[in-house]
Amino acid sequence: MLSAGASLKQQALDFISHYILEHGRSPAMRQIALVLAFSDKRAKALVKKLAFEKMIERGRRAARGTSPA
Numbered sequence: 001m002l003s004a005g006a007s008l009k010q011q012a013l014d015f016i017s018h019y020i021l022e023h024g025r026s027p028a029m030r031q032i033a034l035v036l037a038f039s040d041k042r043a044k045a046l047v048k049k050l051a052f053e054k055m056i057e058r059g060r061r062a063a064r065g066t067s068p069a
Contacts, residue, residue: 011036012046013055
């Protein structure tokens with residue numbers, strides 16, 4: 001699923017999109033961190049950057065409030 005040549009942002013976006021299609025909800029931050037082999041803090045920063053760049057939408061104060069834009 002994750003391509004070794006893809007950027008970290010693209011890998012995260014691909015994982016989030018695939019997870020939502022498969023499970024009907026967004027992944028927990030910890031799941032994103034585990035799949036990308038990141039710390040929780042680094043995964044959160046990456047998700048925040050994706051949201052800032054309008055690549056994903058994040059729900060306010062929602063535990064699993066991430067979706068592709």
